[in-house]
Structures are given as structure tokens and as C-alpha cells.
Amino acid sequence: MLGVLLHPVLWHSHLFIRPRGPVAPSECLRGGTVMGVDDADLELLLLIRHFERKLLELFEAGQLNGTTHTCLGQEYIPVALRTLLAEADYVFSNHRGHGHYLARFNDPHGLLAEIMGREGAVCQGVGGSQHILRGRYLSTGVQGESMPVAVGTALHLKREGSNNLAAVFLGDGTWGEGSVYEALNMASLWQVPLLVLVENNGIAQSTPTGVQLAGSIAGRAAAFGVRHQLVRTQDLDEIRAELGPAVTRVRDTAEPLVVEFLTQRLGPHSKGDDTRPAEEVDLAAERDWYRRYAAEIPDRLGLCDIRQREFVEQVVKEVAARPLSTWDDRCLLPNV
């Protein structure tokens, strides 16, 4: 019997490494209705989609350096949050942050220039895809790094007596970082206006969440006495209706909140590194918001899709023709 248990193939199979967390998020992900989608939301969803697709193409063509993590499939999250977050709130993003940035600033030129190291880059080309500072927006490629910084910022906001909050985006895999727990502890103890936005796409690089996360994110938040709200839908209005009162409560009472979005990553982890079985990737494509929009509002989606695709092509053409960005003293000043 022991021989069977120690058999290397079986040991590494799902027989022994059994997922202990909840089922894969995409299995619980609900579509929702898209009929009433707002023009501005539709344009933004498609801008992010085409921007991300284009980046992968540019990488493949050898026109980009460094790395990139696209948010393909997850675009609806920052788009939904766009109307819930105020300009004076702080947003801390992570390695998968292009959608977060575009939903906040609608600035594909500045972002692409940053990624390509061209003139007009948001951070003069020294931040690249993952490290961007603009006003009250900061992203980092170091998992978990933002949490303590966001808590400190939230404490500052509380002391200032403002009604603003610090929002921080995390992936499910980042719940393996100790800094997340130190920060949650402080956030709860000090009761600061911290909004933790978890994009649980069921995988961390190549490790499924079920084999790296014991218990659940809800349970972990509960251990610190922090409220947790689960969002299963991709529907923008539904997300806003579900989260609106909770976000207002964070502002009014300075009580931290963890919001967990069950979502799905459509593309690879970064460029070409998708380790998932083909059936799983196909399933994600079937549940993609884009497919539902195409089925339910084909005319509106079609027109908008062409417009945003062409717009992104133009942005690329224009930015790629710019001279390389250079570092100067402006880089030391916050770029608002």
C-alpha cells in the first residue's frame, strides 16, 4: 500500500494533491445581462481588450522588451469599479495592472509609451508594464508589496478626516505572501478605509488556486475580523449594485473590506506561458464576457469593436514612431 502511495506519478496526480479550496472560480462565474450596457463602459471594455491583445502581438513580433501580464478576461472588474472609486481615492495595482490603469486614466498613449520606452511615457520609461506611478495610482510587480503601503495610506486618509479610501488589487496567489497578513492585521486593528480587491482567477502563474491556498480567502479575512464580500457576476450593473453600499461603508466608517471577484484569465500568465489544459482555456473563452456581448448586442459590439481596434492600431503606430524616452528631473516629481 505504501508503495502505491509513494508512487511518483500518483503522488503528483490530483489523487493526492487534492484541491482544498473552493471549486475553480470560473465554474461559479455568472454571466449576467448586457443589454443595458452603457456606451462608455463598452468602449472602455473594448479598449482594454484590444490594448492587451496588441501587446501580445507586439511581443510576438519582437517589438517589446521585458515582460507583460495582460488582464484578458478580467477587464470588466476595473471597468465596474470605475464608477465606485473617486478621483481622490488611492489605487494600488499589481503586475496585471494595464486594465486598472486604463480604467482610471483612459490614457493608452502614456501606458504604451511607458511599455515601449518612448517619449510621453507615464514614468519616462523607467517603470515599464508593472511599475507605474501617476498621482494617486501606484503599481508594483512585487506580489504583496502594495498591501502595507495601502494600509499606511488608508491610515493617513483616516487621520486627515477625508472620505477617501485606499484600494489595492491582489491576485489569489498573492495570499501566499506574509505582508498581506501583517497588513490585514494592522488594517483591522486600526480600522482604516482599505478596500482589498481580489481578482481570483483560479491560478497563480502555473499553480491552480486549489493546490496552493488552504481554506479560503473569506476565512482568512474572517481571521482578522475583516468583512468579506464575494462577487460572482461579470455584469457591470450587478457588481456596482452589490458593491456600492459596501464601498460607501468603507468610506463612512473606515472599516476595511475584502472583495473577492471570481474571475478567469483568458490568456497566458505573461506572454506565451499558458500551462493549463486546452479544455480549460476553451471553457474560459466560452464564459468570456466578450462572447456574451457578441451574442446579445452584436450590432453595438461590432461597431465599437472596430472603432477600438482601429484606435489601438493608431496608438501603436503613433507611439512606436516616437523617439526613445529620456530620464530627467521631472522623473523625480509625482506625475499627476
Ligand SMILES: Cc1ncc(C[n+]2csc(CCOP(=O)(O)OP(=O)(O)O)c2C)c(N)n1
Ligand atoms: C514577491 C514575488 N514573488 C514571486 C513573483 C513572481 N510572480 C509574478 S506573478 C506571480 C503569480 C501571481 O499570481 P496571482 O496573485 O494569483 O495573480 P495573477 O497572476 O493570477 O493575476 C508570481 C509568482 C513576484 N512577482 N513577486
